Amino acid sequence: MSNQSIRPLSRKLDKIALSTTTVLNERAMAMRRDGHEVYNFAVGEPDFSTPDHIKEAGISAIRQNITKYTPAVGTMDLKEAICEKLARDNGLEYSPAQIATTSGGKHALYNVLFVLCDEGDEVIVPAPYWVSYPEMVKLVGAEPVIIETDADTSFKITPDQLRSAITSKTKALMLNTPSNPTGMVYTRDELEVIAKIALDTGIYVISDELYEKILYDGLTHDSIAAVHPQMIKQTIIVNGLSKAYAMTGWRLGYAAGPQSVIDLVVKFQGQTVMHPSAITQFAGITALNGSEDFIPPMVEAFKHRRDYILDRFADMSGVTCIKPGGAFYVFPDLSSYIGYYTPGGDRIEGSLDLAMYLLDSFHVVSVPGIAFGSEGCIRLSYATSMDIIKQGLDCIEEGLASLK
Ligand SMILES: Cc1ncc(COP(=O)(O)O)c(C=O)c1O
Structure with missing residues (x-):
């Protein structure tokens, strides 16, 4: 021995x-x-x-042998359905080449952070934050910079807090509206102020919009990418089908962003986990194109x-x-x-x-x-x-x- x-x-x-x-x-x-x-x-x-028509689409995908590899960041049909959704719901123009589909929103967040950050970069994370944000930032070698908020500002960051947290090392701000864990929703006016700071300083905003369809009291969701014509160039929207379509276990998310960022996600996914399940992608098209009643x-x-x-x-x-x-x-x-x-x-x-x-x-x-x-x-x-x-x-x- x-x-x-x-x-x-x-x-x-x-x-x-x-x-x-x-x-x-x-x-x-x-x-x-x-x-x-x-x-x-x-x-x-x-x-x-998960609604029946989406489940049926998944079953039909298996029956039709839609069970093979797809392109690294998803099928063209799914990416087109996502572009239509972003135009319909968020008033944003994306081409399919600006979309990467992933195995859940969490996966999209990680991949986006991976391609944005180098060792020593800083990512601003407002607290209370979704538990995984700081850990993901650390996993990609960057430094989470936490901005603390409290009930006095409805758990939202103030412009002054954001401005003073930005340094030459800041790569991005993590923004989550509606928020997990507080349920707070940023208004369009508040997003405009944050967008202005991002535009003045050149930082990216990673906009986690997973809960956009779960809103109360007549509130509406705005994507920060849509509040200023230039902001689409500095925003990476992360979204997915888990919450709105009750599809958590199917694992379907996506990132929509500038071509340069998505090209790197394509490169990264191509050498790592590739794409979400082909069956899930097929069902996802039905979810996005179908009734939301x-x-x-x-x-x-x-x-x-x-x-x-x-x-x-x-x-x-x-x-x-x-x-x-x-x-x-x-x-x-x-x-x-x-x-x-x-x-x-x-x-x-x-x-x-x-x-x-x-x-x-x-x-x-x-x-x-x-x-x-x-x-x-x-x-x-x-x-x-x-x-x-x-x-x-x-x-x-x-x-x-x-x-x-
Ligand atoms: C704020 C937020 N972002 C992202 C996710 C990731 O969801 P999924 O990976 O199921 O799409 C969650 C899940 O709980 C979440 O709460």
């Missing part, structure tokens, strides 16, 4: 955090296996099924749940919660409970302790604000049934009232 030790693994992931949501979900699953009722508010996907009832159901949750929080002492305009999350501020003690005598030091307490004592799964770079809040997803929401909120109310 040789004494030679086996070579070490790469250290590239040493600084990358494990997903908090995954850890919490695993703990919740173990509780469920032990026979407990679990109130899961950590879900990041619509609790609706199923979206308003889904949004109406989400709105009903959002309103119920907001009413319940309004009656709980020590909780403030701003009204989300989109997506399917609420981000209540529970910071007044930090420093309190649980009935078991444990001190609540922050949002992670709060989430763990709610999970261990009441089987409520939430995601601590700290996972989104914002202490004191927790994120609850209401992509779950009204029954779970009602019972889960009873538990949260009892849990908070038991803290001393």
